[in-house]
Amino acid sequence: MQHQSTVASGASRPVWLIAGILLFATNLRAPITGVAPLLDMIQNSLGLGTTAAGMLITLPLLAFAVVSPFAALLAREYGLERSLFIALVLIGMGIVIRSxxxxxxxYLGTWIIGxxxxxxxxxxPSLLKRDFPEKVATLTAVYALTMGCVAAISSAIAFPLAHFSGLGWRLGIAMFVILPLVSALIWLPQLGNRTAPAQGTAAPPHGGRVWRSALAWQVTLFLGLNSFVYYVTVSWLPTILRDAGYSPEHAGSLHxxxxxxxxxxxxxxxxxMRHLKDQRLAAFSSSIITMIGLLGLLLAPEWATIWTVMVGLGTGAAxxxxxxxxxxxxSSAHEAAALSGMAQCVGYLLAALGPTLVGWLHSDLGGWGVPLSLCAALCFVMALFGLLAGRAIHIVGAVARRRLA
Incomplete structure (x- = not known):
């Protein structure tokens, strides 16, 4: 009987683990991006300027840049499962403090959430690589879709909930606490395990070959510029649309x-992905699609639905x-971890610059022409980096060829 119970428990673990992974994914975007439809209400209530409001998106990105590289160290000390539970506790605590x-x-709550x-x-992703090595692509796609769907629903209901409840923006951002609470409950069965992260998990950034590699910088800047544009759009799209004449509810739906x-x-x-000879065309095309979408929002905002979807598809693909x-x-798991740490650190620092810079430009210049044109121009630069980063070569090979030359 005891053996049968152990077998049943082992068989059920993947089910609970996958459920926990998908629920965890619901926390990775909505608590940040769901604030954007409420920025006007928050500004008016607290007397914040546009730049100060932009900090509500900037602070989590700065936290990404500072904290992300050290997450692997936390997992090695306390175990992967317990570290992920700590992450859920931080997100829930931050949501309560923020609201x-x-x-x-x-601002403190926003930093803790980030x-x-x-x-x-x-x-x-480290958990997926370790426990589901044959299904990484499938599960990553499913959790990305889950993350996007929940963030979309949150953005669509945040303003109506805050407006029609009569309780204001605090309820609109407090509702996100449901996500970490439910996720933590489903994650509880995993706390009996204490395992190390996968070998290729991002490590703290340090000097080394990747920091001296042109190819590594091309990958990093492709990711960083895309993050800059994405988080600018996520932060200010509802405000851009309201300034173009859309209702807050419609702007939230498009967000x-x-x-x-x-x-x-x-x-x-x-x-x-791995079956493509190289990824240059895909990287270039995704950047140009985003650029067209941004220019469309500037030049023909009456077709905002089309442009919004194009920006989403382009940044999502990138x-x-x-x-x-x-x-x-x-060329190795160790090198991948070093490149991941570099890309996340530099990339999120670039992304953090975006919302505040664009908010300042809007306040100073009184319109969205320059901010949107700047983002469109960065998309073109990103397309060029995509052509370089998408070549089917490795960092070691690129370094060796440069030395021979």
Whole structure:
């Protein structure tokens, strides 16, 4: 009887583990991006300027840059499962702090949320690589879609919930605490395990070959510029649309459509990525699609649905490609971990610059022409980096060829 019980428990573990992974994915975007439809309400309530409001998206990205590289160290000390549980606790605690109290608690809670999400961003893929090595592409696509769907729903309901409940923006951002609470409950069965992260998990950034590699910088800047553009759009799209004459509810719905669209490319690209001879065309095309979408929002905002979906598809495809480049361009798991740490640190620092810079430009210049034109121009630069990063070569081979030359 005891043996049968053990077998049944072992057989059920993958079910609970997959459920936990998918629920965990719901926490990785919505608590940050769901704030954007409420930015106007928060600004008016607390007297914040546009630049200060942009910090609500910038702070989590700074936390990503600072905390992400050290997530692997946390997992080696406390185990992968317990570290992911700690991440859920941080996200839940941050949401509570953010939605109550004065302005300082709004920013403190936002930083704590970003720290928890940073840990999850690094360790969740590590868990997939370790426990489901044959299904990494499929499960990554499914959890990306889950992440996008929940973020889309959250963005669509945040403003109506805050507006029509009469309780204001605090309820709109407090509702996200449901996600870590439910996720933590489902994750509890995993706490009996204490295992190390996968070998290729991002390590703290340090000097070395990857930092001296042109190819590594091409991968890093492709990812970083895409993150810059994505988080600018996520932060300010509802405000851009409201300034163009859309209702807050319609703007929130389109903001949700943006996030849903970012998840769609994962379903196509993840299974076929390694079968492509190189990824130059895909990287170039995704950047140009994003550029067209941004220019469309500027020049023809009446067709915002089309442009929003294009931006979502373009940035979603680029993030999948950029993350794939980390493993495809590296020649070993150790090198992939070093490149991942470099790309995340530099990439998130670039991304963190975006919302605040664009908010300042909008305040100073009084319009969205320059900010959107700047983002479109960066998409073209990103396309050029995509042509370089998408070549079917490795960092070691690229370094060797440069020395021979």
């Amino acid at each position: 109550t109290g004065p302005v300082w608690s709004l 720290s928890g999400i940073a840990i999850g961003n690094v360790l969740l 949700g459509a943006l996030q849903l669209a970012t998840a769609v490319p994962a379903l196509v690209l993840m299974p076929v 993030i999948i490609l950029g993350l794939a480049f980390v493993s495809l361009r590296a």
